[in-house]
Amino acid sequence: MTMLEDALRRTFADTVGAVTPLRPDPAGHAITRACALRRRHRMVASTAVMVAIVVLASGTWWVRSAGARPGDPAVDAASGQGAAGSDVDVDLVSGGELYQGITGAVRNLAATGEVAIAPARVPFGYVYRSAGSMLRLVTFTGLPIPVGELPADTYAVSSDGGRLAWIRDTDSAPSLQVAPVTVAGVGEAQQTTVPDGARVLGFIGRYVVLGDGQKSERYDVWNPAAAFTPTWRSGITAFLGADNSGAFGLVADLNDGTCLIRLSRCRPAWRRRDGAAVSCRPARDRCWPGSAATWRWRVAVP
Amino acid sequence: MLAGLGGHLALARGRTVTVVDPEAVFTGGQARGRCELAGDVQSVIWADPIHVFAMTGLGPRLCDAETGTVRTLPAPPPATSGQPWLPVPTYGNR
Numbered sequence: 001m002t003m004l005e006d007a008l009r010r011t012f013a014d015t016v017g018a019v020t021p022l023r024p025d026p027a028g029h030a031i032t033r034a035c036a037l038r039r040r041h042r043m044v045a046s047t048a049v050m051v052a053i054v055v056l057a058s059g060t061w062w063v064r065s066a067g068a069r070p071g072d073p074a075v076d077a078a079s080g081q082g083a084a085g086s087d088v089d090v091d092l093v094s095g096g097e098l099y100q101g102i103t104g105a106v107r108n109l110a111a112t113g114e115v116a117i118a119p120a121r122v123p124f125g126y127v128y129r130s131a132g133s134m135l136r137l138v139t140f141t142g143l144p145i146p147v148g149e150l151p152a153d154t155y156a157v158s159s160d161g162g163r164l165a166w167i168r169d170t171d172s173a174p175s176l177q178v179a180p181v182t183v184a185g186v187g188e189a190q191q192t193t194v195p196d197g198a199r200v201l202g203f204i205g206r207y208v209v210l211g212d213g214q215k216s217e218r219y220d221v222w223n224p225a226a227a228f229t230p231t232w233r234s235g236i237t238a239f240l241g242a243d244n245s246g247a248f249g250l251v252a253d254l255n256d257g258t259c260l261i262r263l264s265r266c267r268p269a270w271r272r273r274d275g276a277a278v279s280c281r282p283a284r285d286r287c288w289p290g291s292a293a294t295w296r297w298r299v300a301v302p
Numbered sequence: 303m304l305a306g307l308g309g310h311l312a313l314a315r316g317r318t319v320t321v322v323d324p325e326a327v328f329t330g331g332q333a334r335g336r337c338e339l340a341g342d343v344q345s346v347i348w349a350d351p352i353h354v355f356a357m358t359g360l361g362p363r364l365c366d367a368e369t370g371t372v373r374t375l376p377a378p379p380p381a382t383s384g385q386p387w388l389p390v391p392t393y394g395n396r
Binding site: 088089090091092093094095096097098099101104106119120121122123126157158159160161162240248260 | 311313347349350353355357362364375376378379381382383384385386387388389390391392393394395
């Protein structure tokens, strides 16, 4: 009997020792899972903080994938031929959106409000107007360049992208300023006052081209070395723009046609001294004012 | 409409983009080149010294100022602003 009892006890003991508990150390298991969860939460939080810092550092600039990728074929509704656009370095704007043709990315210039942002591409990025008509600079990758408070109702960029002119209509008199602009920001400005309604249109060399903003607009230039004295010139129907070789405009000819004219750096006489309309033929005029002679070319717009 | 690069002008009227060299044309020479586009030109800008980028009602086009040929470019994605895409003026070299 004793032997049987001993054998039974041994059997039970072996069985109990061999059985694996269904949930070994449930408290330890819960603690381990809690630690892992905490580590995961910390990683997510850290990542979120890093993303927030990057977003804040990049200002209001964001990028979304564009439908048109470089190399994507496009179907021409007219010709039915496809072509790639990745080699065309032209950017487009629509409202506050900027489409970079070379990359196919769409970037958003946010905080633009209801103002016409009128962006311009310069060698280091973009200039545009944001809410409150403040001028802003950003690099091509969207990093904001600090420029301080630069309110501008109108602005223009020189043909080399190295100078900026802008007008701010103040309570007293509108202020016209011109300053160098680089990736480091806007340099020291020269300024003058201009009549109400004036707008800045561009540059001819070191001169700033202005329009009086009236319905039949008249034009003038400002030499930043001196205060602006308005001597608005009529007769030009449109100022078309300027490049390294000069500025161009349109004038009406004798037959109600349109002539393309090139404006020289010294002020040309917009029309003949007797007030007669010009003809679309090469003509030589005197600069105005001053005695230096220059050529003013005219040609019928093709 | 006009855009200038390298001393050349691009003039757009209707569906035609004409490229002129002022030095030649103002002294009686001929236009450098001309492109006929499928749709009316909304805006033009120089893409490089040879090509003029034109935004038309049918999408973006590239005019070769020397040969007069026209390339169709990939259309940008729809703008959320609902306003048309227009070229951004470029000043200086990137």
